[in-house]
Amino acid sequence: MHVVSPIRETLVLNGKTYHDVTEDICKQVEGKPTKEWKIVFGISVLVLLYGAAWVFWTWWEGLGVWGLNKTVGWAWDITNFVWWVGIGHAGTLISAVLLLFRQKWRTSINRAAEAMTIFAVICAASFIVMHMGRPWLAYFALPLPNTFGSLWVNFNSPLVWDVFAISTYFSVSCLFWYIGLIPDLATIRDRATGTRKKVYGALALGWTGGARAWARYEDVSLILAGLSTPLVLSVHTIVSFDFATSVIPGWHTTIFPPYFVAGAIFSGFAMVQNLMLVTRVVYKLEDYVTLEHISLMNKIITLTGSVVGIAYITEFFIAAYSGVEYEQYAFINRATGPLWWSYWAMMTCNVLSPQLFWFKKVRENILVSFVMAVVVNIGMWFERFVIIVTSLHRDYLPSSWTYFTPRMGDISDYIFSFGFFFTAFFLFSKFLPVINMAEVKSVLKSSSEKYPEKKKVTA
């Protein structure tokens, strides 16, 4: 029986052949860095240096360089941490969850998204180390017998769970990313000569693309995807436990885990959208990251944005319904208190603006998509700020009520993370293939009209 499926949008445009894919993606790895790359990389390094100087000053001088006070003990540090971890969810989501759902469009964006994940998690971890104030004692968070006795970490503490969750997530993401890179590194090795052949040869681990290796490779990828999917959900769940297991009104809510995970996917996809929109232009990859991809990403952004919106409303309802005065006050104060502007910034950016993507014209407009992705990430930063600062600044004792104002230390340490993130991303995009060649080649056929017409071989 001959069945014809409904025609889908092609994943790769302009009838690329296998060799075209190799050429297009290897081009920027093998060529000299372009002028544009040098400029953006230079700017990133300058930002990183500025930020690094401030991080050093933060460590030297102490957390007094931040705007924290005795009531608001967590502010930009943990806001930035949660924000970056959230962004770091998209990579694994795209590569693992979409792999399990057999979404083939992920092949063009998974590599860059996974790299972004790794850098975002490093940024997140840097805030954890920073907010310790004495980073040389960071090893206190590990389950090591104390040299002054045999006191262990408290495994009942969500902060310890966080250490385990983030470090597991980081290492498994690196592993997943690297395993995905192996066949592509072998492609570069087989095209190269001299030093490059040696370096990429060692990195490719002697991959040849044998059928048995591919079969096992596919098996490993599938199982890693199966392991990463609950892992990625567990990470933000545990991050939300940092708040949810406390007794602070506004934090102590059972809705936090799913709400945080949805928010993480939301902001992560927005960041991937931003990076891919730039990368596709800079490296001329418009045939691989198409309007179809952008539109699909926007659909996910709308979905998760709406989930987050419902969570905001549910929180409000549950606070009212609970009958707990403190809880009710915390939420009324969020929307109408001294930090009302951050609450409404969050509501506008996260809940209202993505609804524009219901219109196809808006969804497929590149400029709007880019701006919207930035707006979403601003909104998601404010979400964490709202949760952390507005819940803390009105505590149980009205005499300690206060306001939070950031200082240069807060701002510059945040800038540091951007410097690091973009420096790392530009280095990655220059020296490693930004698109998974092997996987794109495997979806070429179903998407190109050129191949099915080819001669039929009888078995």
Add this chain to the structure above:
Amino acid sequence: MADSKYLVGVFDDGDELLHAVEDIRHQGVKIHEAYTPFAIHGLDKALGYSFPRMGVAAFLFGITGTLCALLLTFWTMGVDWPINVGGKNFFPFPTNIPIVFELTVLLAAFGMSFTFFFMEDLGPTSKPIIFDVRSTDDKFVVAIDLAKNKLSETEISKLLKESGASEVNVKEV
């Protein structure tokens, strides 16, 4: 070690290679291995390989992780230095689930991946035999060890050509 002589059939398309492999194996030719730029589904089956069982490794390493994590949390909190927090249990199981879960995933993922590297002899110093450098770009290659086949070089070459190979080369390793 120039003692093995291989016949290398080069195909332009993955499905052609798949059919060719089925074809020539049917003719009784023993195939050394097929090399492709991306995974061709069904090729391992056509070559007669058994189903990959990396899940076994993942499970064994995973269960090791679970047990290690349980042992770690139980021994540190319940035995080595129990801390009385408001009269609660020294070893409350539910609060240890996150740690147990994370270590299970960590060991399963790394254990399975390193098993894979070990089984496929993948490592920074491994020196693979590359029959055709284009097999990581756009060519689909099948390598046949002549010493292990009864048919002659010309016969196998003819079979490869008939089943759609665009080139047939000889490679001595």
